[in-house]
Amino acid sequence: QSVLTQPPSVSAAPGQKVTISCSGSSSNIGNNYISWYQQFPGTAPKLLIYDNNKRPSGIPDRFSGSKSGTSATLGITGLQTGDEADYYCGTWDSSLSAWVFGGGTKLTVL
Amino acid sequence: QVTLKESGPALVNPTQTLTLTCTFSGFSLSTSSMRVSWIRQPPGKALEWLARIDWDDDKFYSTSLKTRLTISKDTSKNQVVLTMTNMDPVDTGTYYCARLIATGYMDVWGKGTTVTVSS
Numbered sequence: 001q002s003v004l005t006q007p008p009s010v011s012a013a014p015g016q017k018v019t020i021s022c023s024g025s026s027s028n029i030g031n032n033y034i035s036w037y038q039q040f041p042g043t044a045p046k047l048l049i050y051d052n053n054k055r056p057s058g059i060p061d062r063f064s065g066s067k068s069g070t071s072a073t074l075g076i077t078g079l080q081t082g083d084e085a086d087y088y089c090g091t092w093d094s095s096l097s098a099w100v101f102g103g104g105t106k107l108t109v110l
Numbered sequence: 111q112v113t114l115k116e117s118g119p120a121l122v123n124p125t126q127t128l129t130l131t132c133t134f135s136g137f138s139l140s141t142s143s144m145r146v147s148w149i150r151q152p153p154g155k156a157l158e159w160l161a162r163i164d165w166d167d168d169k170f171y172s173t174s175l176k177t178r179l180t181i182s183k184d185t186s187k188n189q190v191v192l193t194m195t196n197m198d199p200v201d202t203g204t205y206y207c208a209r210l211i212a213t214g215y216m217d218v219w220g221k222g223t224t225v226t227v228s229s
Contacts (some may be wrong), residue, residue: 002156008219035215044206044222045149045157049213088157089130092139097161097170099210 003028004089006102011051012079013110021072028090030101033068034072036065037088045088049074073084081109112136114146114207114220122197122227131218132190132207139165139185142211146190148181151222152203162210163190197227 005023014019022034034052047056049065052072060066064075072089089102119129130148135145148160161181162170171179180193190207204224208216 010220033214037216043218044219045208045219046219047215050211050217051213056217090157090159090216096173098173099162099170100156102151105189107225 003066003100004102006105008075009106017077022072027095028093030070034091036074036095039086116220116223117213128194130192145210147210148192150205160175199227202227
């Protein structure tokens with residue numbers, strides 16, 4: 001059972017928009033920055049969004065992040081088949097003094 | 111360019127101690143706000159954070175695994191070492207190290223090293 005809650009899977013058609021939610025509490029998302037990671041099968045995770053809504057260099061603006069209270073959302077517009085991957089949210093939990101990840105969301109582009 | 115690379119045994123016997131080394135370049139762990147974390151991923155499962163070590167030698171551990179984990183650093187060698195005692199088949203998976211930026215994100219990850227626990 002992960003501290004952060006994500007839907008196990010989401011799907012949408014190419015060109016469409018999808019959102020992935022990440023729900024936590026005041027000890028993690030509520031008081032710390034959230035980051036998002038993209039992972040393709042057999043490869044290491046890659047930073048997608050940091051500090052709630054910032055994109056590292058090289059990440060297209062089709063990817064966006066937002067945070068409200070104790071929840072965060074990853075948005076992907078103009079879906080491409082190459083976006084099919086697992087997506088994880090993560091942040092520091094001040095009560096646990098530990099980093100926490102969501103359980104991951106598998107994105108399928110139909 | 112920041113890079114990290116994990117190394118260690120591919121196969122470990124149950125009850126043995128696992129020692130993994132993260133060798134990095136492009137930054138120094140003696141620089142303020144620099145941190146390195148270890149994360150693992152069992153086959154087909156989610157990411158699980160294990161431990162973190164900071165530039166000032168502060169250390170943090172997963173609540174569920176803290177009795178089995180020890181993290182240390184050798185700044186002169188640009189290495190972070192993680193030991194996990196009493197290995198069990200459920201500890202099988204890919205182990206990653208990543209640089210953790212102070213505000214709270216892992217910006218660069220190693221490619222991971224696969225560890226199988228079996229007799």
